[in-house]
Amino acid sequence: MSSPLDTPAVSSYxxxxxxxxxxxxxxxxxxxxxxLAEAMDVSRQTINSIEKERYTPSLPLAIALARYFxxxxxxxxxxxxxxx
Amino acid sequence: MQVDAMxxxxxxxxxxxxxxxxxxxxxxxxxxxxAWAIGGSxxxxxxxxxxxxxxxxxxxxxxxxxxxQGLGGPGRDERWRMIDLQASAAAGLVxxxxxxxxxxxEIASGRDxxxxxxxxxxxxVAYVIAVAVLRRRS
Numbered sequence: 001m002s003s004p005l006d007t008p009a010v011s012s013y014x015x016x017x018x019x020x021x022x023x024x025x026x027x028x029x030x031x032x033x034x035x036l037a038e039a040m041d042v043s044r045q046t047i048n049s050i051e052k053e054r055y056t057p058s059l060p061l062a063i064a065l066a067r068y069f070x071x072x073x074x075x076x077x078x079x080x081x082x083x084x
Numbered sequence: 085m086q087v088d089a090m091x092x093x094x095x096x097x098x099x100x101x102x103x104x105x106x107x108x109x110x111x112x113x114x115x116x117x118x119a120w121a122i123g124g125s126x127x128x129x130x131x132x133x134x135x136x137x138x139x140x141x142x143x144x145x146x147x148x149x150x151x152x153q154g155l156g157g158p159g160r161d162e163r164w165r166m167i168d169l170q171a172s173a174a175a176g177l178v179x180x181x182x183x184x185x186x187x188x189x190e191i192a193s194g195r196d197x198x199x200x201x202x203x204x205x206x207x208x209v210a211y212v213i214a215v216a217v218l219r220r221r222s
Contacts (some may be wrong), residue, residue, distance in 0.1 A: 027202050041161070042161035042162065042163070043150055043153060043154060043163070043164070044150060045150045045154065046161050046162070046163040046164075047162070049163060055163055058162050061162060
């Protein structure tokens with residue numbers, strides 16, 4: 001039986017591996033990374049880094065991506081667990 | 085913080101203009117030429133201006149390179165700003181370490197530590213002011 005003492009330390013939430021569905025949404029719409037980058041007014045390298053999960057976008061960019069693909073931030077970006 | 089994609093269309097920041105880094109490079113080149121000329125070595129100034137002009141050309145004509153675009157303006161998005169911030173912090177750390185090391189060496193050699201003591205003091209005061217300003221703004 002779990003108890004409040006089992007709650008992970010707060011600092012561990014900072015190291016959650018962030019996964020995202022940007023590539024899936026982009027390819028479903030037959031968009032190139034360059035096209036998506038131009039729509040978001042960022043560089044193609046940034047889109048590539050986001051898709052490879054090497055870079056976590058800022059909240060405004062995450063919201064812009066979610067709106068662009070007509071979905072929510074929570075659906076597009078998934079903090080799957082503490083395996084970073 | 086407003087994401088670049090949310091800005092009003094047509095209102096890109098000036099540092100994301102394709103002309104920014106070439107113009108800034110030429111401006112620095114002109115400063116360097118002026119300093120060399122005032123110091124009595126205009127020939128060196130011409131050489132320095134030439135180097136900066138070449139750099140301006142690299143930034144202007146290297147538009148197909150993502151790296152040059154990120155360094156030079158048009159591709160300078162939030163990720164590049166983060167890279168720039170971290171790189172600047174790393175460079176600052178290296179610089180202050182060298183300044184402190186040089187100051188300690190000067191002191192240990194029986195000298196007064198200048199100009200490293202002044203440089204270190206400027207760095208320290210600048211850091212404290214930056215922390216104070218950023219703390220109030222955040």
